[in-house]
Structures are given as structure tokens and as C-alpha cells.
Amino acid sequence: MKPALVVLALVAFTCMASAQTPASRRMVVVVSLDGFPAFALDDPKLPIPVLRSLIKNGVSARMTTVNPTVTWPNHTAMVTGVAASEHGLIANGTIVRTGGWPPVKVDPMLEKAKMVRVSTVYDAAYKAGLTTAQVDWVAIEKAASITWPFAEWAAPGGVVEKEMIQKGLVQATELETFTKLNILRRDQIWTSAGVHLIAEHKPNLLLIHFLTLDSTHHQYGPGTLAATGAIAFLDSCVGRLVDAVRAAGMASSTTFLVVSDHGFKKYTKQVKPAVALAAAGLGDKAFVLPEGGSAYVYVEAAELMPRVRAALQGVEGIDRVAAAADFASLGLLKAEDPQMYQLLLTAKDGYSFSGATGGPVTSEVPQQQGSHGYPASDPEMDAIFIASGYGVSARGDLGRIANIDVASTLAKLLGVPLPGSKGKPIPISGR
Numbered sequence: 001m002k003p004a005l006v007v008l009a010l011v012a013f014t015c016m017a018s019a020q021t022p023a024s025r026r027m028v029v030v031v032s033l034d035g036f037p038a039f040a041l042d043d044p045k046l047p048i049p050v051l052r053s054l055i056k057n058g059v060s061a062r063m064t065t066v067n068p069t070v071t072w073p074n075h076t077a078m079v080t081g082v083a084a085s086e087h088g089l090i091a092n093g094t095i096v097r098t099g100g101w102p103p104v105k106v107d108p109m110l111e112k113a114k115m116v117r118v119s120t121v122y123d124a125a126y127k128a129g130l131t132t133a134q135v136d137w138v139a140i141e142k143a144a145s146i147t148w149p150f151a152e153w154a155a156p157g158g159v160v161e162k163e164m165i166q167k168g169l170v171q172a173t174e175l176e177t178f179t180k181l182n183i184l185r186r187d188q189i190w191t192s193a194g195v196h197l198i199a200e201h202k203p204n205l206l207l208i209h210f211l212t213l214d215s216t217h218h219q220y221g222p223g224t225l226a227a228t229g230a231i232a233f234l235d236s237c238v239g240r241l242v243d244a245v246r247a248a249g250m251a252s253s254t255t256f257l258v259v260s261d262h263g264f265k266k267y268t269k270q271v272k273p274a275v276a277l278a279a280a281g282l283g284d285k286a287f288v289l290p291e292g293g294s295a296y297v298y299v300e301a302a303e304l305m306p307r308v309r310a311a312l313q314g315v316e317g318i319d320r321v322a323a324a325a326d327f328a329s330l331g332l333l334k335a336e337d338p339q340m341y342q343l344l345l346t347a348k349d350g351y352s353f354s355g356a357t358g359g360p361v362t363s364e365v366p367q368q369q370g371s372h373g374y375p376a377s378d379p380e381m382d383a384i385f386i387a388s389g390y391g392v393s394a395r396g397d398l399g400r401i402a403n404i405d406v407a408s409t410l411a412k413l414l415g416v417p418l419p420g421s422k423g424k425p426i427p428i429s430g431r
Contacts, residue, residue, distance in 0.1 A: 058388030081421025
């Protein structure tokens with residue numbers, strides 16, 4: 001993509017001096033680059049010409065996240081304006097009780113109405129008569145307020161998928177085994193879906209989520225050549241969306257928000273709490289659900305808590321063992337919520353949790369890897385925020401903001417109410 005085209009596509013901030021365009025004739029495009037840490041933007045040599053152009057013509061900020069610092073809770077925070085304690089997600093799906101062993105499992109396939117406990121900005125937009133679209137967004141399965149969905153679990157029978165097949169933008173055979181495709185190919189298809197939606201439907205709100213960087217960071221860790229390559233690839237995906245907006249004649253009436261859900265940390269050692277519990281004779285009494293830099297411990301009976309704590313306290317790599325009294329301060333669900341665990345473990349720098357049940361309690365990993373899920377107070381968990389286009393002034397670095405502010409910002413851009421949001425509109429226009 002030619003850098004000049006990016007500039008042309010994003011001069012929309014000058015519209016602040018002209019008459020306000022009704023929301024029904026505008027687009028807001030939210031692009032989530034999963035696992036893009038705020039500290040990565042500090043590298044002036046990072047190969048991101050499209051993102052740099054967006055920043056030059058708009059604003060950027062470091063964005064604090066909510067606990068737990070994993071994908072679904074933070075994406076949901078950005079569209080609801082509330083933390084996990086209110087929107088209800090503490091994992092990449094809803095945690096449901098099994099009635100057996102293991103006592104819980106994470107179900108990502110529940111319908112949005114059964115998963116998200118509060119209203120979202122796309123609900124508000126749809127209710128106001130605006131059109132909405134989503135590509136690989138999360139906690140959004142069968143959402144009645146999404147006009148045009150292209151799901152994470154894409155299939156040939158979907159409305160948008162059929163349109164894309166007919167136009168030769170994707171092959172039906174690829175969609176039949178979509179989840180088995182390489183993550184780069186899936187991000188390419190999701191980009192094509194976004195381009196198609198912009199060209200054919202011009203939704204007032206488009207939510208699109210890319211996964212390549214998160215996958216790369218998990219395997220190789222942040223700051224590596226592999227991670228830099230993934231970032232460059234995603235920059236080109238954003239460029240395709242910018243080009244699509246320009247080609248659709250919507251450059252002067254489109255706002256781009258580029259965000260991420262969490263940062264990343266390197267680790268070289270893994271902690272297996274289940275091994276420590278088994279050694280204490282608690283292997284069938286306490287279950288560990290790992291979330292990278294944190295782990296959830298479900299204890300069968302309250303009287304076992306002292307033994308469980310004793311088995312975990314002092315284990316190499318465990319930084320903190322938190323109990324119910326700490327949950328509210330961390331923005332988590334109440335202890336009596338059926339999704340909740342009895343103990344929360346957090347890892348020290350250089351360590352990540354594993355659910356493995358064999359081998360030593362703490363061990364080296366074969367190569368450096370990456371993880372998230374560490375406390376949101378850790379600056380390495382900070383995410384990115386970039387805004388450019390309609391309604392955005394070239395104001396530079398805004399400093400540090402909260403990701404719950406994104407929902408209120410979207411509501412303001414779309415001219416819809418979102419009274420449940422605890423965030424505030426980000427000052428992207430300078431007004």
C-alpha cells in the first residue's frame with residue numbers, strides 16, 4: 001500500500017471544521033490486533049507505515065487493561081465500558097460447572113445473550129437504527145444486534161460467507177475447515193471479509209479482530225524477529241481496510257480505532273500447580289485452570305483450603321496466592337458466582353502457568369515463549385490505542401487511558417447512549 005493513500009484516506013480529521021455528518025452516513029471501524037503490547041510502539045524501527053500514518057494524523061495512547069488480562073474479558077470491556085465484575089467474562093468463554101471431574105470447563109460457544117451480562121455499544125447502535133458488522137469478534141455468537149456477522153467459526157452457509165464465495169474472495173473448501181487453517185490465512189480471510197463488508201454494506205460500526213500476533217507471541221515471545229514479522233503483516237491488513245474505505249468513497253466520514261486487548265511478557269520457566277497439589281494428596285480435590293500469568297484453583301471443599309494453600313505457598317514462580325477477599329479489588333466476579341474459583345495464583349516475571357500434571361513442579365521451557373494473564377497493574381500488560389479519521393484531531397500522544405473508555409468513545413462517535421459504561425469518552429477531538 002502506498003503511504004500517500006493512507007494520508008489521503010485519513011485527512012478526515014479536517015471535517016471537524018465542517019458540518020457534522022449524521023452517524024447513519026458514517027462508519028466507525030474498530031480493528032483489534034490481539035496481543036499487541038503498548039511497549040512495542042516505542043521502537044521507532046517497527047515496520048508499521050500504516051499505523052504510523054494513522055498516529056500522525058490522529059492520536060495514540062497506552063491503554064490499561066482489566067483483570068484477567070486475557071482476550072475475551074478485555075474485548076468485552078472495550079464494548080461495554082465495564083470490568084469483568086460486571087460484564088461476566090473471566091476467561092475466553094463462559095466457565096461452566098460440569099458436575100464431574102474436572103469440575104469446570106470453558107465454553108466459548110454460548111450465545112452472546114447468555115454470556116455478556118450488560119449492554120454493549122453494538123447493541124445500542126443497532127437499537128438506534130444503525131447497522132453493525134463483526135469479523136472474528138468475541139463473546140458475540142448469534143448476537144441479534146449484529147447486522148452482518150463473519151464469525152470466528154466461519155462456515156460456508158453464513159450470509160457474508162456466501163457473498164464472499166460468490167465473488168471469489170474465499171473458497172468454500174477453506175470455510176469448511178476454517179478453524180484448521182494457518183492463523184495467517186485466517187487473518188487474511190478476515191481482512192477480506194472486512195474489505196467486503198466496507199465495500200458492499202458500509203456498516204456504521206465494524207468490529208474486526210486479528211490473531212496472528214497473539215499466536216506468534218505465545219510461541220516465540222515479544223520482541224523477537226517472528227513477532228516483528230507478525231506486526232508488519234498485520235500493518236498490511238490494516239492498510240487493506242484503509243484502502244477499502246477510500247475505495248468506497250467513505251474516507252471523509254470514517255473513523256478508525258486500532259486497539260489491542262492486552263500486552264505480553266516473555267517467560268522461560270513454567271509452573272505446574274497441579275503437580276504440587278498431587279504431591280500433597282490433593283490431585284482429585286483441587287483443579288487448576290491456567291491462564292498464562294495467572295491460574296484459577298477450584299477447591300472441592302472449604303475445609304481443604306488450608307492444605308491447598310500450604311501446597312502452593314512458596315512454590316518457585318508463584319508470586320501471589322489470592323483468595324475471595326481480594327477479588328473485588330481486582331475487578332473480578334463475586335466469590336459466590338458459579339464461574340469463580342477459590343484461589344487465584346499469579347506468576348513472577350519469567351514464569352507462566354501450565355495445566356500439565358506430570359514432571360517437576362517448575363521447569364525450564366525448551367525456548368523462550370510469551371504469555372499474558374498477569375495482573376493488569378503490570379505495565380507490560382498495557383495495550384495500544386490509535387484513533388484517526390472523522391472526528392479525530394491530530395493531537396499526538398494522549399498518555400495513558402483505560403480500555404473501558406473505548407466503549408464510551410464509540411458511543412459518542414455513533415451518537416448513541418451507553419449509560420451502563422463506567423468509562424469516559426477519550427478526548428480524540430480536542431473538544
